[in-house]
Amino acid sequence: MTRGPVWIHHYSDGVVKVVLDRPEKANALSATMLEALIAAMDEVAQAGARAMILTGTGKVFSAGADLAHAAGGLAVSPLWERLSGAVAALPCLTVAALNGTVAGGGCGMALACDIRIAAAGAQIFYPVMKLGFLPQPSDVVRLVDLAGRSRAAMILSAGQRIGTDEALAWGLFDRVVAPEALMDAALSLCAGARAAAPDHVAAITRMVRAAGAPLDATR
Numbered sequence: 270m271t272r273g274p275v276w277i278h279h280y281s282d283g284v285v286k287v288v289l290d291r292p293e294k295a296n297a298l299s300a301t302m303l304e305a306l307i308a309a310m311d312e313v314a315q316a317g318a319r320a321m322i323l324t325g326t327g328k329v330f331s332a333g334a335d336l337a338h339a340a341g342g343l344a345v346s347p348l349w350e351r352l353s354g355a356v357a358a359l360p361c362l363t364v365a366a367l368n369g370t371v372a373g374g375g376c377g378m379a380l381a382c383d384i385r386i387a388a389a390g391a392q393i394f395y396p397v398m399k400l401g402f403l404p405q406p407s408d409v410v411r412l413v414d415l416a417g418r419s420r421a422a423m424i425l426s427a428g429q430r431i432g433t434d435e436a437l438a439w440g441l442f443d444r445v446v447a448p449e450a451l452m453d454a455a456l457s458l459c460a461g462a463r464a465a466a467p468d469h470v471a472a473i474t475r476m477v478r479a480a481g482a483p484l485d486a487t488r
Contacts, residue, residue: 272290273290273305274289274290274291274299274301274302274305275287275288275289275290275302275305275306275309276288276290277309277312277313279316282319282463283317283318283319283320283462283463283467284318284319284320284321284322284456284459284462284463285312285313285316285318285320285321285322286321286322286323286324287306287309287310287313287321287322287323287324288324288325288326289302289306289324289325289326289330289331290325290326292325292326292327292328292329293327294332294335295327295328295329295331295332296325296326296327296329296330296331296332296375297331297332297333297334297335297336298331298333298334298335298374298375299335299338299343300338300343300346300348303346303348303349303351303352304348306352306355306378307348307351307352307355310352310355310356310358310359311355313359313361314358314359314360317467318359318361318467319361319362319459319462319463319465319467319470320361320362320363320364320459320462320463320470321359321361321362321363321364322364322365322366322452322455322456322459323356323363323364323365323366323378323379323382324365324366324367324368324451324452324455325367325368325369326368327368327369328368328369328370329368329369329370329372330365330367330368330369330370330371330375330379330391331371331372331373331374331375331379332370332372332373332375333372333373333374333375333376333395334373334374339400339402344374344400344402345402345403349374349377349405350377350405350406350407352377352378353377353378353380353381353405353407353408354381354407356378356381356382357381357407357478360467360470360471360474360475361462361467361470361471361474362383362384362458362459362462362470362474363381363382363383363384364382364383364384364385364386364455364458364459365378365379365382365384365385365386366386366451366452366454366455367379367385367386367387367388367391367442367451368388368391368448368451369388369390369391369448370391370392370393370394371391371392371393372392372393372394372395372396373394373395373396373397373400374405376393376395376408376412377405377407377408380408380411380412380415380441381407381411383474383477383478384443384444384458385441385442385443386442386443386444386445386446386451386454386455386458387433387436387437387442387444387445387446388445388446388447388448388451389433389445389446389447389448390433390448391433391436391442391445392430392431392432392433392436393424393430393431393436393441393442394424394428394429394430394431395408395412395424395425395428396428397425398425398426398427398428399428404425409421409425412424412425412441414481415439415440415441416439416440416441417439420439433445
């Protein structure tokens with residue numbers, strides 16, 4: 270297991286953990302990190318994983334785009350859509366284990382997961398109105414799908430920070446746990462998939478996604 274700003278850990282029973290590990294920069298995403306995350310999703314798919322856990326180190330899951338690079342073209346890079354699409358296309362259960370606040374472009378990969386659990390105190394915000402950038406199109410669709418149009422407008426148009434309890438009530442977070450219990454909780458959610466055959470996991474995952482919003486049917 271090679272450590273870097275993005276690293277992968279393969280458990281012995283078909284669970285793969287993908288980790289954002291740039292805590293000194295609040296896991297802000299550069300183009301290199303986006304490319305590494307896309308490659309990580311390809312590795313998860315090729316490994317025949319039954320479940321994938323996406324998480325971060327430190328107190329923030331991701332601050333979104335590294336603002337030092339955003340004005341240079343990163344904010345409008347096609348890499349964001351490629352990443353969220355790669356997460357959504359994985360033929361396995363996907364769990365975002367949010368170790369802290371998720372912001373801006375960091376929302377895309379979390380919203381694309383099947384389940385989102387968050388450490389107590391985590392917030393979600395997407396300051397595109399303030400920063401002058403457009404949100405990624407699929408992020409808007411998923412926000413509306415999960416929380417509704419008015420609440421999506423609260424986040425995107427009104428620029429509101431949504432706290433832990435409100436995000437849970439809105440359906441943006443599915444469960445909230447103590448920070449020290451986050452990974453155990455994520456692995457517990459994967460227990461059923463870990464005990465099943467990969468093709469069975471993939472079949473049920475497809476059925477659940479196909480029963481959702483129109484965007485989900487393209488995953």
